[in-house]
Amino acid sequence: MKISFVIPVYNEEKGFSQFYEKMLLPELKKLNYDYELILVNDGSTDKSLQIIQKISEKDNHVKVLCFSRNFGKEVALTAGIREAAGDAILTMDADGQQPPKLIHEFIKKWEEGGEIIIGVRGRYEKHGLIAKIGSKLFYKILGMMGVKDTVPGSTDFRIIDRCVADEYNKLTEHGRITRGLMDWMGFKKVYIDYIYGNRLAGKPSYNFKKLFQLAIDSFVSLSSAPLIIFGWIGVFITVASLILGIFVIIEEFIMGDPMQLKWTGTTCLSIFITFLIGLVLISQSIIALYISHIHAEAQGRPLYIIDHKNSRNLNERKAKKAKESTSS
Ligand code: UDP
Ligand code: MG
Numbered sequence: 001m002k003i004s005f006v007i008p009v010y011n012e013e014k015g016f017s018q019f020y021e022k023m024l025l026p027e028l029k030k031l032n033y034d035y036e037l038i039l040v041n042d043g044s045t046d047k048s049l050q051i052i053q054k055i056s057e058k059d060n061h062v063k064v065l066c067f068s069r070n071f072g073k074e075v076a077l078t079a080g081i082r083e084a085a086g087d088a089i090l091t092m093d094a095d096g097q098q099p100p101k102l103i104h105e106f107i108k109k110w111e112e113g114g115e116i117i118i119g120v121r122g123r124y125e126k127h128g129l130i131a132k133i134g135s136k137l138f139y140k141i142l143g144m145m146g147v148k149d150t151v152p153g154s155t156d157f158r159i160i161d162r163c164v165a166d167e168y169n170k171l172t173e174h175g176r177i178t179r180g181l182m183d184w185m186g187f188k189k190v191y192i193d194y195i196y197g198n199r200l201a202g203k204p205s206y207n208f209k210k211l212f213q214l215a216i217d218s219f220v221s222l223s224s225a226p227l228i229i230f231g232w233i234g235v236f237i238t239v240a241s242l243i244l245g246i247f248v249i250i251e252e253f254i255m256g257d258p259m260q261l262k263w264t265g266t267t268c269l270s271i272f273i274t275f276l277i278g279l280v281l282i283s284q285s286i287i288a289l290y291i292s293h294i295h296a297e298a299q300g301r302p303l304y305i306i307d308h309k310n311s312r313n314l315n316e317r318k319a320k321k322a323k324e325s326t327s328s
Contacts, residue, residue, distance in 0.1 A: 003033045003087065004088070006040065006077060008042050008077055008080065009076075013048045014201030031104075036085065036086060039056070039094075042070050042071060049064075077178045084165065088160065089160050090106060093157070095200055097198065109159075116164055116190070119154075121155050121193075138215050142219070163187075163309050166308075172300050180218050186305060230288075231282055234278045236278070237281065241271050245275060248263050248267070
């Protein structure tokens with residue numbers, strides 16, 4: 001049995017050696033499993049690459065996967081998971097904020113049968129007000145959009161079983177949030193609370209702009225609710241202006257203005273224009289829904305994901321096994 005560790009590295013020259021030698025390596029040595037450590041250099045512009053290459057020269061467990069430029073953490077994680085050969089794959093950050101001491105607890109939960117073991121931060125932590133509000137709002141909106149499977153504070157500090165990785169590797173979409181995709185995939189999830197530490201060195205590369213982009217990506221890739229919201233606003237405007245219009249026609253022109261409201265031509269015109277704006281919003285939302293269907297098709301996600309561990313005697317698997325035994 002083997003465990004793969006996948007760590008994305010982007011401009012971590014100041015803290016990485018310390019993280020590896022003082023925090024990670026002592027824990028890796030305690031493992032009862034064979035392991036590999038896949039370091040994905042995500043186009044670092046500092047000396048990170050040289051540092052991790054040097055480590056890999058000294059230690060055969062360490063593999064370096066180097067991107068030609070910065071593709072972002074989500075893609076780096078994906079590349080690492082695709083490269084991993086272990087029976088379980090643990091992903092974590094390179095900056096020491098996710099305590100390597102906990103890997104044993106993660107592995108234990110995996111041994112007990114968990115298929116995705118997720119580190120959850122925040123329950124014991126103090127946050128800045130803006131971060132707190134931002135994160136609350138994010139999960140609230142996600143929940144309102146119908147994405148209920150995401151536990152607030154879930155991080156990329158997690159172990160996935162081989163069966164999850166195999167299915168994950170089949171997903172081909174580009175705008176991806178690793179966490180969101182795994183939540184979508186299902187499987188048996190176990191949560192472990194932990195306290196997000198301080199960075200060993202350097203600055204976090206996720207600034208407000210990047211985080212905002214990540215939030216937008218999550219919303220767009222996980223739900224088409226924003227499109228529908230504008231459709232409903234359109235319906236509201238149309239219905240409200242229609243009712244008002246009918247009221248004006250009856251009150252002014254049929255009953256001869258008994259309420260003395262003295263509607264002018266301009267008000268009638270405004271009501272009519274508002275009615276048309278409502279219609280435009282509705283039709284735009286309908287077009288957007290068609291586009292969202294095209295988007296879903298273009299993402300090319302599988303229709304369903306089979307839990308192969310728990311399925312029995314499937315023809316597809318039998319054929320594969322037979323093929324394997326004849327070729328070996
Ligand atoms: N990272 C990466 N590519 C990027 C940005 C970050 O591979 O474009 C890595 C980074 O080296 C670290 C992890 O992703 O290992 C988390 O990044 P960071 O600490 O900046 O984010 P935060 O702690 O705010 O989640
Ligand atoms: Mg960090």
